Amino acid sequence: MLSLLTPRLNVVLYQPEIPQNTGNIGRTCVALNAKLWIVRPTGFRLDNKQLQRAGLDYWQHLQWESVDSWGHLIPMLPIDRTWFFTKFATKTYTEAAFQLGDWLVFGSESSGLPDSVREQYASQCLALPMIGPVRSLNLSVAVGVGLFEAHRQLS
Numbered sequence: 001m002l003s004l005l006t007p008r009l010n011v012v013l014y015q016p017e018i019p020q021n022t023g024n025i026g027r028t029c030v031a032l033n034a035k036l037w038i039v040r041p042t043g044f045r046l047d048n049k050q051l052q053r054a055g056l057d058y059w060q061h062l063q064w065e066s067v068d069s070w071g072h073l074i075p076m077l078p079i080d081r082t083w084f085f086t087k088f089a090t091k092t093y094t095e096a097a098f099q100l101g102d103w104l105v106f107g108s109e110s111s112g113l114p115d116s117v118r119e120q121y122a123s124q125c126l127a128l129p130m131i132g133p134v135r136s137l138n139l140s141v142a143v144g145v146g147l148f149e150a151h152r153q154l155s
Contacts, residue, residue, distance in 0.1 A: 007035035007063055009098075009150055011143060012105040014070065014113055017043030021109060024140035027058045032151050036064040039073055043108075070117070077103055082124060085146055086113050087136055089125035096126055098150035106146075109139050 011034050016022045022038065029036045038046065046066055067073045082103040083096055107113035118125055128137060128145055137145075 005033055007033055008100055008154060009034040009147065010037060010101070010103040011035070011147060012037040012039060012073065012103060013139075014039045014105060015041055015108045016139065017109045018139070019044040021138065021140040023059070025143045026062045026064065028140070028144050028147055029063075030058045030061045032147055034147060036062060037073065038064065038066040039070055040066060040068050079121070082121070083146075084113055084117060084121050084125045085128070085142060086118050086125050087127055087130070088118055089127035091126055092129055093126040093146050093149050098153045100154060102150060104143070104146050104150065106139060106143055112136070
């Protein structure tokens with residue numbers, strides 16, 4: 001069964017606000033055998049009703065865990081194998097050399113990652129290039145792009 005597999009990658013959502021994005025991301029994680037980590041607080045409840053609506057019937061196959069704060073997650077992160085996605089990065093996601101077990105960290109829909117996180121881990125920050133006049137991409141799209149690039153490199 002899928003839930004018994006060791007996850008190939010880890011996806012971290014830092015204080016996500018929109019359950020539909022989290023549900024879409026959860027489905028993508030199931031498709032690629034990645035574990036989803038949710039850092040609280042969130043903009044929605046993490047009960048089965050909310051998650052089932054957002055993640056459809058895939059949520060039961062998802063390996064996921066929530067933590068109460070960023071401070072609770074930091075000790076679990078292999079910092080040298082953690083990538084932080086932000087529009088402020090100078091390196092693009094295609095310049096990273098992803099490895100099995102890597103962690104891909106994404107900020108909230110309205111605020112992204114905090115300045116303190118981006119500054120502390122600047123050398124591990126990755127951007128998704130945007131040419132048009134948009135401030136950001138939808139969170140589930142950004143996670144999909146990053147996760148599928150990591151998967152491509154691992155295949």
